[in-house]
Amino acid sequence: MSRSSALGRSRQRGLSIIEVLVSMVIGLVVVGAVLLSYIASGQTNKLQAAYSQMNEDAQIGLLILSRDLQLAGYAQATGHDPLTFQFGRTYSGNAVFGCDTGFVAANTTAAVACAATGSSPAIEVVYEGDVTNTVPTSGGLPSDCLGASLTQQTVGATSFYITRNRYYVANSVLGRPELHCASNKAAATGGALVDNVEGMKIWYGEANPIDKRQIVRYVSAANVLDPTFANVVSVRVCLLMRSSEPVLTAEDPSTYLDCDSVTQNSADRFARRAYFTTTALRNKMTF
Structure with missing residues (x-):
């Protein structure tokens, strides 16, 4: 056998088993790192979209x-009393x-009454409706919160x-x-x-009977x-929102603060968050 033939065969030698295994391990580590990064990025995007x-x-x-x-x-003035100087x-x-326990029937034509038991509050808002402060119907009449004349x-x-609009939280036919x-x-x-409103809590700001602009406390x-809510001049509302689907994993924080600022746990993996607003009843304020 010539020397040139031996050198040719030595140059054609393949990889050893150890080299192949090392290459596979390195490849798997790289692929695993990319896969974990992709999964984590997808979970982050899912949480951000839910919130x-x-x-x-x-x-x-x-x-x-x-x-x-x-x-x-709100109501229109109908005349002026010269003795009391009031409209x-x-x-x-x-x-x-x-x-605090909701209404017996929210759609009653009579005055609403409180239910004997219940965990979700309800509120009725009353004012004179017209075509500027409500959405006019096709017939040009003022409407309620559902668009009915x-x-x-x-x-x-x-x-x-x-207008007598009554707000409350209830489940759809799909739960x-x-x-x-x-x-x-x-x-x-x-x-x-609005979908995915899991809870609502309402506090009423009562005014000082002497100074109607001074709110002395917020109560349920x-x-x-x-009982006529005559001294209520402000309302604070909390809506507890829930994600439309379970988005939390075992690695994500599952706790949240409810409307009473109490820490709760989302055992069902739905994300939740409480949102607040406070509104002054401008037509009840004395200026």
């Missing part, structure tokens, strides 16, 4: 409630009314419309918690406004001193 959706839904829900509360007690009003009843009322020579609204319209059974509906 972004919760933020958006909470803003919509609180905006709806805050807007209606700013109108609570008459088309509506002078409750601006708001609430129940209001019924005209007449006192003396004055005709007007009263998803939602912020609902109903009114005193006979055909209005209530409808969903059961602790409001005046």
Whole structure:
């Protein structure tokens, strides 16, 4: 055998088993690191998307409630009393009314009544509705929170419309918690406004009877001193939002603060967060 043939065969020698195994291990480590990074990035994006959706839904829900509360007690003036220097009003009843246990029937045509038991509160917001502070119907009439036309009322020579929007939390037919609204319209059974609202809590700011602009305390509906809620000039609302699907893993923090700022645990892996707003009842304030 010539020397050149031996050198050719030595140059064609392949990898040893050890070299192949080392290369495979290095490759698996690299692939594993990339895979873990991809999974972690996907979970982070999933959580961010869930919290972004919760933020958006909470803003919509609180905006709806805050807007209606700013109108609570609104009514047109109907005349001036020269002795008392006060204007008459088309509506002078409750601006708001609430129940810590919810309403017996949110869509009753009569006055709402508190349920004997229940864990979710409800609130009724009342004001004179017109085509500027409500969404007009196709017939050009003021509407309630579900878009149903209001019924005209007449006192003396004055005709007007009263809005009675009632907000509460209920489950959909699929079991998803939602912020609902109903009114005193006979055909209005209530409808969903915002999805994934798991809970709601409401506190009422009572004014000093002497100084109507000075709020002395925030209490639940059961602790409001005046049963007509006449001294309530502000309302604080908390919405407890839930993600639309389980997004938490075993590595993610599963605790959250509820509407009472108490730490709770999401054992079902749904993300949750509490959102707050406080609204002054401008038509109840004395300026």
